[in-house]
Amino acid sequence: MEPANTTPPRSDIRLSPVDVPKSSDVLAGELRERILNGELAEGAALPAERELVKQTQMSRATVREALRILEVQNLVRVKPGRAGGAFVQRPTTKSMVNSVTMLIRGQHIKLVDLMETREALEPFCAELAARNRTDEDLAELDRANQAIADPEADLAQFLQANLDWHVGVTMASHNELLMGFMIALSQAIYAGTENAAFIDSEIRAATAKAHRAITAAIRERDDAAAARRMCRHVHSYADELAESGQRDAIVVRELVAHPDTESGCRS
Numbered sequence: 001m002e003p004a005n006t007t008p009p010r011s012d013i014r015l016s017p018v019d020v021p022k023s024s025d026v027l028a029g030e031l032r033e034r035i036l037n038g039e040l041a042e043g044a045a046l047p048a049e050r051e052l053v054k055q056t057q058m059s060r061a062t063v064r065e066a067l068r069i070l071e072v073q074n075l076v077r078v079k080p081g082r083a084g085g086a087f088v089q090r091p092t093t094k095s096m097v098n099s100v101t102m103l104i105r106g107q108h109i110k111l112v113d114l115m116e117t118r119e120a121l122e123p124f125c126a127e128l129a130a131r132n133r134t135d136e137d138l139a140e141l142d143r144a145n146q147a148i149a150d151p152e153a154d155l156a157q158f159l160q161a162n163l164d165w166h167v168g169v170t171m172a173s174h175n176e177l178l179m180g181f182m183i184a185l186s187q188a189i190y191a192g193t194e195n196a197a198f199i200d201s202e203i204r205a206a207t208a209k210a211h212r213a214i215t216a217a218i219r220e221r222d223d224a225a226a227a228r229r230m231c232r233h234v235h236s237y238a239d240e241l242a243e244s245g246q247r248d249a250i251v252v253r254e255l256v257a258h259p260d261t262e263s264g265c266r267s
């Protein structure tokens with residue numbers, strides 16, 4: 001017979017510290033999933049705070065914190081007052097613009113990198129725009145073309161019209177991902193080059209001409225020409241930036257159309 005009082009051997013099992021998620025993160029995660037999968041529609045009101053406390057059996061502080069997390073992530077809009085509460089907000093192009101803008105600023109992304117990215121993407125935007133543009137898209141581009149050709153426009157107005165046109169081409173692509181990304185990119189480039197104090201009438205005329213030529217290709221649904229002309233229009237910018245490192249010089253070259261041979265664009 002074995003003796004009954006033998007002590008069992010000590011276990012060799014080792015445990016790591018257990019990471020317990022915060023209850024507010026868990027609740028926020030659950031609500032976020034329901035917003036993103038469409039179960040909670042845009043504009044729908046979430047249950048009142050009191051009701052959420054009752055349903056989830058979590059504390060009032062936890063429920064508040066969860067709603068606060070969703071608000072910061074722009075997934076709910078909190079309205080104060082008697083008819084207030086938390087209302088569902090699905091992510092939009094604008095949320096993407098904000099995220100990309102924060103990334104560009106927070107990571108101190110260099111102008112040369114912004115330019116390279118634009119050089120790669122914008123001809124494709126023009127190609128898609130030629131395929132997908134609506135009459136409303138064309139009206140936007142025509143408006144920007146008119147504004148950029150206005151001889152009375154000051155520098156700020158000229159640069160704004162330039163930005164509006166580039167954003168207009170991106171919108172005409174009707175590709176939501178490209179739209180969010182390119183709008184953030186265009187705004188950052190605009191912010192990085194707005195001191196272009198010596199943009200003269202010659203440069204303005206060349207820019208207006210390039211924009212008109214690309215607009216014409218988009219209007220005619222000629223995707224190859226739209227891509228090629230856009231490539232020519234934006235390509236030289238990044239090269240110049242890398243070479244000169246001088247912002248003023250760069251801005252001039254960006255706005256002047258370059259021949260195909262220099263740009264490496266498909267012809």
Ligand SMILES: [Zn+2]
Pocket residue numbers: 162166207211233
């Ligand atoms: Zn331009």
